[in-house]
Every structure is written in structure tokens, then in C-alpha cells.
Amino acid sequence: MNRLIIFLLFFAPLWVSAQGKCLSVDGLKFEAIDDNKLLVIQSEKNIAIMSIYTRKDLRKQPTLLFRFFTPTVCEYQNNKFHLNGELVTIDGINLLKH
Numbered sequence: 001m002n003r004l005i006i007f008l009l010f011f012a013p014l015w016v017s018a019q020g021k022c023l024s025v026d027g028l029k030f031e032a033i034d035d036n037k038l039l040v041i042q043s044e045k046n047i048a049i050m051s052i053y054t055r056k057d058l059r060k061q062p063t064l065l066f067r068f069f070t071p072t073v074c075e076y077q078n079n080k081f082h083l084n085g086e087l088v089t090i091d092g093i094n095l096l097k098h
Helices: 002-019
Strands: 022-024 028-034 037-042 045-053 066-068 072-074 080-083 086-095
Antiparallel strands (some): 037 045, 045 086
């Protein structure tokens, strides 16, 4: 039993950190601020900057249409979604401090 507790104490933080930073997609708005960066807005507050891998310059897109596959997006798991019909991958999420 003690070995199980030690195992869980050691590996639980590693599993959580393996997901990286995550955002619930419910109610989010996005604004293109660079060729591969999105400003993430929730309840009229800027909450994060999301970097993505994309072949297109986001600033040149007239509209941004999102299709999420899960209720959250993360840096490492659940890090793919459709943007204007293209499957993109999240490179990083930088949370903004208020």
C-alpha cells in the first residue's frame, strides 16, 4: 500500500504537467494578432495568447471559423482543432496575468 501511495505521489504531478496549460473552449473568442498567434478572450478579458502551427497567415484571413473536437484545448493533449477547414496544432498557450 505504501508503494502505491509513493507511486501516485510521484507520477500524478507528471501526468497533470503532461497536459500542459489547458483552456475550456466554451465562450472563448479569438483575435489574430500575428501570423500564427491568437489572442484568447473570455468574458471581454484577454486571458491568453495561443501559438499554433498553420500554413496560413492568420492576419490575412477575413474570418476565423473554429471547430473544436473536445471541450478543452491543451498544449500537449487535445491540442488539435480545425481553423477555417485546416487541422492546426497548438504550439503553446501563454496565460496572461491580471
